[in-house]
Amino acid sequence: MSDLPKAIEICEKGPREGLQIEPGPIPTQSKIDLIDALSETGVRQIQVASFVDVRRVPGWADAEAVVGGFRPRAGVRYSPLWLNEKGLERALQFKDRLAFRDAILMSASEPFMIRNQNSDTAKNAQRQHNQVALLKANGILAESALIQAAFGCNFAGDISIAQLLETIRQAFDIAKEHDVVLKRVSLNDTMAWATPETVKQAVGAVRERWPGLRINLHFHNTRGLGIANAYAGLELGVDSFDSSVAGLGGCPFAGHKGAAGNVCTEDLVFLCDELGIETGIDLEKLVEAARLAEIIVGHPLPGSVMRGGSLRRLRQQVQ
Amino acid sequence: MSDLPKAIEICEKGPREGLQIEPGPIPTQSKIDLIDALSETGVRQIQVASFVDVRRVPGWADAEAVVGGFRPRAGVRYSPLWLNEKGLERALQFKDRLAFRDAILMSASEPFMIRNQNSDTAKNAQRQHNQVALLKANGILAESALIQAAFGCNFAGDISIAQLLETIRQAFDIAKEHDVVLKRVSLNDTMAWATPETVKQAVGAVRERWPGLRINLHFHNTRGLGIANAYAGLELGVDSFDSSVAGLGGCPFAGHKGAAGNVCTEDLVFLCDELGIETGIDLEKLVEAARLAEIIVGHPLPGSVMRGGSLRRLRQQVQ
Numbered sequence: 332m333s334d335l336p337k338a339i340e341i342c343e344k345g346p347r348e349g350l351q352i353e354p355g356p357i358p359t360q361s362k363i364d365l366i367d368a369l370s371e372t373g374v375r376q377i378q379v380a381s382f383v384d385v386r387r388v389p390g391w392a393d394a395e396a397v398v399g400g401f402r403p404r405a406g407v408r409y410s411p412l413w414l415n416e417k418g419l420e421r422a423l424q425f426k427d428r429l430a431f432r433d434a435i436l437m438s439a440s441e442p443f444m445i446r447n448q449n450s451d452t453a454k455n456a457q458r459q460h461n462q463v464a465l466l467k468a469n470g471i472l473a474e475s476a477l478i479q480a481a482f483g484c485n486f487a488g489d490i491s492i493a494q495l496l497e498t499i500r501q502a503f504d505i506a507k508e509h510d511v512v513l514k515r516v517s518l519n520d521t522m523a524w525a526t527p528e529t530v531k532q533a534v535g536a537v538r539e540r541w542p543g544l545r546i547n548l549h550f551h552n553t554r555g556l557g558i559a560n561a562y563a564g565l566e567l568g569v570d571s572f573d574s575s576v577a578g579l580g581g582c583p584f585a586g587h588k589g590a591a592g593n594v595c596t597e598d599l600v601f602l603c604d605e606l607g608i609e610t611g612i613d614l615e616k617l618v619e620a621a622r623l624a625e626i627i628v629g630h631p632l633p634g635s636v637m638r639g640g641s642l643r644r645l646r647q648q649v650q
Numbered sequence: 651m652s653d654l655p656k657a658i659e660i661c662e663k664g665p666r667e668g669l670q671i672e673p674g675p676i677p678t679q680s681k682i683d684l685i686d687a688l689s690e691t692g693v694r695q696i697q698v699a700s701f702v703d704v705r706r707v708p709g710w711a712d713a714e715a716v717v718g719g720f721r722p723r724a725g726v727r728y729s730p731l732w733l734n735e736k737g738l739e740r741a742l743q744f745k746d747r748l749a750f751r752d753a754i755l756m757s758a759s760e761p762f763m764i765r766n767q768n769s770d771t772a773k774n775a776q777r778q779h780n781q782v783a784l785l786k787a788n789g790i791l792a793e794s795a796l797i798q799a800a801f802g803c804n805f806a807g808d809i810s811i812a813q814l815l816e817t818i819r820q821a822f823d824i825a826k827e828h829d830v831v832l833k834r835v836s837l838n839d840t841m842a843w844a845t846p847e848t849v850k851q852a853v854g855a856v857r858e859r860w861p862g863l864r865i866n867l868h869f870h871n872t873r874g875l876g877i878a879n880a881y882a883g884l885e886l887g888v889d890s891f892d893s894s895v896a897g898l899g900g901c902p903f904a905g906h907k908g909a910a911g912n913v914c915t916e917d918l919v920f921l922c923d924e925l926g927i928e929t930g931i932d933l934e935k936l937v938e939a940a941r942l943a944e945i946i947v948g949h950p951l952p953g954s955v956m957r958g959g960s961l962r963r964l965r966q967q968v969q
Contacts, residue, residue, distance in 0.1 A: 335847075483961070488968040524961060526924040527881050528654075554961075555917030555954030558874055559881040562846050591958060598874030605845040633952070635874030639910060642802070642843060642873075649807040 336570040338609035340376065341600070342432075342547065343369055344593050345624060346397075347378040347412055349579025351390040353628050359393040361627045363400040368620040369576060370404040373612040374596075376432070378410045382418035398425045408432070414448050419462050423469055431466055433517055434473035435459050435505055439498045440484035443521065447479070456505060463509045475515040476502035477549075482533065483524020490524070492536045499537065515545040517573070520560070523553035523590070527563035534567050549573035550594050551580075552633070557594035558602065565608065574599045577621035577632035597621050597636040605642065614641050655889040657928035659695065660919070661751075661866065662688055663912050664943060665716075666697040666731055668898025670709040672947050678712045680946045682719040687939040688895060689723040692931040693915075695751070697729045701737035717744045727751070733767050738781050742788055750785055752836055753792035754778050754824055758817045759803035762840065766798070775824060782828045794834040795821035796868075800852065802843020809843070811855045818856065834864040836892070839879070842872035842909070846882035853886050868892035869913050870899075871952070876913035877921065884927065893918045896940035896951035916940050916955040924961070933960050 346366050350357045380394040408430040411422040438444035441452050463473040483489045506513050548564045550557040580592030597617050603610045621637040665685050669676045699713040727749040730741040757763035760771050782792040802808045825832050867883045869876040899911030916936050922929045940956040
C-alpha cells in the first residue's frame with residue numbers, strides 16, 4: 332500500500348475525446364464553456380481540440396475557433412491533438428496558448444496505425460521525424476511520447492511486453508536523432524484491452540528498461556475495468572493519468588456500439604481523495620463541470636460520482 | 651500478484667436486488683425468466699426473491715410465485731432475502747427449493763439498521779436469535795452472517811475496523827448460543843463507502859482475528875469504485891463476491907437519485923477470465939442474460955461488457 336503516490340497529475344481529455352463522438356454538432360461556444368469550467372476545477376492539463384482531417388472528424392472543424400476562444404488560466408496546460416504535419420502546423424499557429432505534449436505518436440499495433448493514421452510503421456516514423464523537427468524549429472522539445480494500443484488491439488490481439496518496449500525504443504530513437512531525450516511516455520489502452528495485471532506487467536517492464544521515464548496511463552472503460560486499471564497503476568506509484576470528465580467519449584448509453592469513454596475524471600479524483608492522493612482538483616467544482624458536460628451533449632453520461640455524490644458532504648452531515 | 655485466487659464463487663444478486671427498485675411492476679414471469687436464464691450460465695448461487703413487508707417493497711409481493719415458479723438446476727443454490735421472522739417463515743415454506751445463506755443479518759451501523767430494519771442493536775440481536783432458532787428447528791445451520799454497512803454509512807459516517815470486528819463478534823456470539831459456528835461472513839458495502847484500501851484493511855483485520863472464516867465481498871457502484879474494490883479483494887485472495895447481472899439494482903440512468911447497483915456480474919467475470927481466475931460462468935451466456943435483464947426493465951443498464959464485448963472473440967478473429 333505504501334507505493335501509492337502522494338500526488339498525481341490528471342490530464343483531462345473530455346473536451347477533445349468526448350465531444351467528437353457525439354452525433355449532434357456541439358456548438359463551438361459549448362466546447363469553450365466546458366474548457367473554461369474545467370479550468371476552474373484545479374486540473375492542470377486539458378486537451379482542448381483535435382487538429383485533424385475535417386472530412387474524417389467533422390466535429391472538430393472548429394478547432395481553431397475553440398482554441399482561440401477559451402480563457403487561459405495560469406498554471407493550466409492546454410494541449411491539442413494532431414495526427415500529421417498539417418494538423419501540427421494548424422496547432423502551432425496557437426503555440427502561445429497550447430502545450431505540445433504527447434508529441435511523438437506511436438502505436439504498438441501496426442494494423443491499428445494503418446487504420447487510424449493511414450500509416451505503416453515506416454511511414455509513421457518518417458512523419459514523427461518531420462514533426463519533431465517542426466516542433467524544434469518552433470522552439471519546442473518533443474520530450475513526451477504516446478503509445479497507442481499499448482496493451483492490445485482489436486486488429487492485432489494482445490500486445491506483448493516485448494512489442495511495447497520495442498515501440499517505446501523507436502520513440503526514443505526518433506527523439507534522439509533530434510537531440511531530444513524522452514522524459515515521459517503515455518501508455519494508451521486505446522481499445523480497452525488492459526487489465527490490472529497487464530498494467531502492472533507493462534509498468535514494471537517499462538520502468539526496468541528506462542528507470543527515469545515518467546509513465547502516464549490512459550484507459551477506456553469499454554469493458555468496465557478503467558478504474559481498476561487506474562488503481563493498479565496507483566498501487567505501483569504511477570503519478571500521471573488521462574481521464575475524461577463525466578466519462579465523456581464514446582457513449583454506450585446513446586447506442587454507440589463499442590468503445591466507451593476514458594476513465595471518468597470525477598470518479599478518479601474521488602478515488603484519489605479517499606486514498607489521500609493529492610490531485611489539486613476540487614471535486615465539487617469538477618462535478619459541476621460534469622453536469623455541464625451532460626447538458627451540452629444532451630444525454631446521460633456514465634460518470635458515477637456526479638450522481639452518487641462524494642463522501643465529504645455525508646461525513647460533514649454526520650459530524 | 652500471486653495472491654489472486656485460483657477460483658471464485660459469484661453470488662448473483664440481480665433478480666432480487668435489481669428488480670425491486672424498478673418503477674414499473676416487473677411481471678412475475680419476467681423475474682422467473684431471468685432466474686432461469688441465469689441458471690444456464692454456470693453461476694452457482696442466485697438470490698431470487700425478497701420475503702419482506704409488501705407495503706414497504708410492493709415489487710416483491712410475488713415472492714412466493716417467483717420462488718415456486720423458477721426451474722431449479724442441479725448445482726445452483728437459490729437463496730431468499732428476509733429481514734424478520736415473518737419473512738423467514740414465508741421463505742421456509744420453500745425450504746426444498748431454497749438455500750438459507752447470509753442467515754445472520756447484522757449492521758455495523760446502528761442508525762442504518764434502525765432505518766432499514768426498524769431495529770436497534772438489541773432488538774436485532776433478539777431477532778437474529780429467534781431466526782437462528784427457527785432455522786435450526788428446520789434443520790438448517792446459520793453458518794453465514796451478513797454485515798451491512800461494513801465500510802461506512804450515510805447516517806453514521808466511516809465504520810472503524812474495531813466496529814466492524816465487534817459486529818462480526820456479535821454474530822459469532824449469536825450463532826454460538828445455538829451451537830453453530832460461523833464459517834462465512836459477507837462484508838456488504840451497502841452505501842458505497844468502500845475504497846480499495848479500506849477493503850484491504852477490513853479483509854486483513856477480519857482474517858487476522860478469524861483466520862478460518864471465509865469472506866464474501868459485496869460492493870455497490872454508486873461512486874464508480876465497485877470493480878476496483880473487487881480487484882482489491884482478489885489481490886488478497888478473497889474468493890467470494892456478490893454481483894448483479896448487467897449492474898441491475900439502482901439505475902442512475904433512469905434518474906433514480908443516489909444508489910447504484912452492485913458490481914456488474916459480466917464485468918467481474920470478464921476481469922476474472924482475463925486474470926485466469928475460474929468462475930464456472932460462461933461469459934457469453936451471461937451477456938445474453940444481461941441483455942434479457944435490459945429488455946425486462948425496459949431501459950439501459952450500466953453493464954459494460956454487455957456492450958463492449960469480451961476479448962475472446964476478438965482474439966479468435968485475429969488468429
